[in-house]
Amino acid sequence: MKIVNKINLIIPKGEHSSASILWHAPLGILSLATYIKKHNPDIKVGVFNEEVSSLSSDIFDADIIGINTQISNYKRCLELARKAKENDCLVVFGGAFATCMAEKILKNRDFVDLVIIGDGEKALNDIVNRKPFSQINNLAYRKEDKIVINEEVPIDLNAIPFPSRSYIGLDVYFKNYRKFYPKSKFRRATTLYSQKGCIWHEKTGGCIFCGRIGKYRVIRPEKFWKEMEYLEKTYNVDYVFDQADSFCQNRDWLKELVKSKPKNIKARLRVWVRSDNIDNETGKLLSDLGVHDAFIGIESGDPESLSAFQKGITVEQNIKATKILNKFGIKLYAQFVLGAPGESEKSLMNSVEHAKELIKIGNIETLACTIMLPLPGSKSWEMIRQKTNILESDLFDYKELQRIWIKEFTSVDIKTIKETIKGIEELSTPMHYIREEL
Numbered sequence: 001m002k003i004v005n006k007i008n009l010i011i012p013k014g015e016h017s018s019a020s021i022l023w024h025a026p027l028g029i030l031s032l033a034t035y036i037k038k039h040n041p042d043i044k045v046g047v048f049n050e051e052v053s054s055l056s057s058d059i060f061d062a063d064i065i066g067i068n069t070q071i072s073n074y075k076r077c078l079e080l081a082r083k084a085k086e087n088d089c090l091v092v093f094g095g096a097f098a099t100c101m102a103e104k105i106l107k108n109r110d111f112v113d114l115v116i117i118g119d120g121e122k123a124l125n126d127i128v129n130r131k132p133f134s135q136i137n138n139l140a141y142r143k144e145d146k147i148v149i150n151e152e153v154p155i156d157l158n159a160i161p162f163p164s165r166s167y168i169g170l171d172v173y174f175k176n177y178r179k180f181y182p183k184s185k186f187r188r189a190t191t192l193y194s195q196k197g198c199i200w201h202e203k204t205g206g207c208i209f210c211g212r213i214g215k216y217r218v219i220r221p222e223k224f225w226k227e228m229e230y231l232e233k234t235y236n237v238d239y240v241f242d243q244a245d246s247f248c249q250n251r252d253w254l255k256e257l258v259k260s261k262p263k264n265i266k267a268r269l270r271v272w273v274r275s276d277n278i279d280n281e282t283g284k285l286l287s288d289l290g291v292h293d294a295f296i297g298i299e300s301g302d303p304e305s306l307s308a309f310q311k312g313i314t315v316e317q318n319i320k321a322t323k324i325l326n327k328f329g330i331k332l333y334a335q336f337v338l339g340a341p342g343e344s345e346k347s348l349m350n351s352v353e354h355a356k357e358l359i360k361i362g363n364i365e366t367l368a369c370t371i372m373l374p375l376p377g378s379k380s381w382e383m384i385r386q387k388t389n390i391l392e393s394d395l396f397d398y399k400e401l402q403r404i405w406i407k408e409f410t411s412v413d414i415k416t417i418k419e420t421i422k423g424i425e426e427l428s429t430p431m432h433y434i435r436e437e438l
Helices: 017-022 026-039 075-084 096-108 123-130 173-182 199-204 220-235 250-260 282-290 303-309 315-327 345-361 379-385 398-409 414-425
Strands: 007-013 044-049 064-068 090-094 113-118 141-143 146-149 187-190 239-244 268-273 291-299 330-336 366-373
Touching: 007 026, 017 173, 026 044, 026 064, 044 173, 044 239, 044 282, 064 075, 064 123, 075 090, 090 096, 096 113, 096 141, 096 146, 113 123, 123 141, 146 366, 173 187, 187 220, 220 250, 268 282, 282 291, 282 315, 291 303, 291 315, 291 345, 303 345, 303 398, 315 330, 330 345, 345 366, 345 414, 366 414, 379 398, 398 414
Parallel strands: 007 044, 007 064, 064 090, 090 113, 187 239, 239 268, 268 291, 291 330, 330 366
Antiparallel strands: 113 141, 141 146
């Protein structure tokens, strides 16, 4: 392998671009870039997000091309990888999709040299420094006619620097936020993550729709606040969406975070929460922390559907959490997933009625719905593999995968689900309204 002087890291454009994709800073590849630059200051590192801007004509003028793969952008990933290999680049795939599909990718795509599994900071740094592949954790590669997958070792989040936004700037992301949320009082919104992984997933194997999630880890409160100060001072950020899978899952950490909050922090927060983590204590902690709104996975208003999702929550807990968040002045972004195993017209109607009940409680900022999508690494992925052969390849139509799921695992059709989605979302007055058709 030749000496590395330049790396370009790319997020390819997906088939559909939602509001969140267009205003969320790409923390994953920013973390990679920051880590590589810290340990190799002489190497040129570029970060390119095709979701928000076109790729430059000299994008492949680099020794290594790193590509972030997702289920919705994988076809484009392959197009870029093929061109990168034609330009004699070392092509490295990473991200959630490649993590779960590493063996198939290396088997089917000879223009992809390496796949990083899970956390990529140390693995990519080892590749840059030409460490033998056999000694690099979190790496999948070819050895003669075999595919080797090395041990996966989660990174210590407190041992790496927080992602520098200097590689991208945030103005275009601020602009996109204002475009999609024109009624929002916030003007300079961005993202960070305080935790990775999910305790519920570790205990039970997780919800059936949840893709592969690594080991639960949490950032120390002092590091969290240091990043918040950086965002406020450098970019005048006024609203931050924490990307942790469940912000309140570690109550002791949450208490310490509130206790250590600097007085100069003014930006408000959006967080993800599970309804079973919300009680009067956590409600007050979120309020004291400056949480403006909480994104909560309601999933369904039907008890049997919730049970089928294996999320470990109940309709009653959803109602209780909504009331508590309302009590503490925290707005709610409620998300439904339609298409649970056994979903019927009756269960869909129960979700509509549940949404109406939540609206009556008040402080619902947005009701949003999505159609069940089996993701690689999830329980639902294993279920649907028994019903179709389209997953024999690493490249497939994920919209068709949704259709197959609805046909095989529910007693309703796509049209009925679409109509239910429209009915639920129109109950609220969202700051934006985006609906992509199947």
